[in-house]
Amino acid sequence: MNEFDLIKTYFAPLATSPDAFGLEDDVASLNPPDGRQLIITTDSLVEGVHFLSEDPLETVAQKLLRVNISDVLAKGGTPWAAVLSLTWPSGRDVRQISSFADGLKADLEHWGISLMGGDTTSTPGPLMLGFTLLAHCPQTGPIRRAGAKQGDDIWVTGTIGDGYLGLKAARGELSLSRPEDVALLAWRYRVPEIPDLSIADLISNVAHASADVSDGLVADIDHIAKASNFQAVIALDDVPFSSAAKLCLEEKKVGRLELITKGDDYQTVFTAPPEAKAAILRASLQHGLDITKIGKIQSGQGVLLQRSNGATIPIRSEGWKHF
The missing domain is CATH 3.30.1330.10 (PurM-like, N-terminal domain)
Structure with missing residues (x-):
């Protein structure tokens, strides 16, 4: 052929x-x-x-x-x-x-x-x-990484960590008490779950800054923080994980820091003003979107991880690097 x-x-x-x-x-011809x-x-x-x-x-x-x-x-x-x-x-x-x-x-x-x-x-x-x-x-243009404002809430769609765990599962490097979860994770590595199309309208309407989570949650939030010249505070205990990822945590196959610093999740992380919370929750219910508030934008630089008791956690690796 x-x-x-x-x-x-x-x-x-x-x-x-x-x-x-x-x-x-x-060639092809295109007119938006x-x-x-x-x-x-x-x-x-x-x-x-x-x-x-x-x-x-x-x-x-x-x-x-x-x-x-x-x-x-x-x-x-x-x-x-x-x-x-x-x-x-x-x-x-x-x-x-x-x-x-x-x-x-x-x-x-x-x-x-x-x-x-x-x-x-x-x-x-x-x-x-x-x-x-x-x-x-x-016509107002795409929502860029640069644009986060002090006091913004940080939100993320879906769950985090399944891409990394899925790679381990696909390689035969993961065993769990529920074998069906291993198969599910491998599938999510091969065919990533991404947000529904309705997220685009929500982002256009409420977000000040946004990025997809491809290099790892911490790394992609750090991209937003650096581009916007602010600090992002992530509430580690609020980051959403799937039931399969929670099982991995329970069976000590992985740590929370690994899950939030690895890539291949392809969810959306964005910042929005506190007054947008009602619109975000309404869109979540209307379109079946899983959206979780996980932090805040404040003055400073980079990313700060906090537990629910206020303790801070050092970040040793932000995420995937291509070179």
């Missing part, structure tokens, strides 16, 4: 927008909806670094989308269109691309995204994937 047959078979059916020209040309501003993000996944060689390709495709979608949701953006870069190992059966395309199709349809183009090539090395996501947000 040559490159053009591959595109026609697996990826052209995903180009649902007429502006993609059926992936029959070298009236009254909306275009925003863009991109991420890459490399076999053996961001996913395991034995991971099902359907889940690899879904993870590729979700690590990008989490970025635009945290900015108050609505996912819209995408470009895919597929670098396929020359020794791998090209028919496996069908499984990858199935996973891609499922999440593109779920999030209402049209594939607009991309590039396909081969390599003697590992599977490498690049995904560029275009989104739109209100």
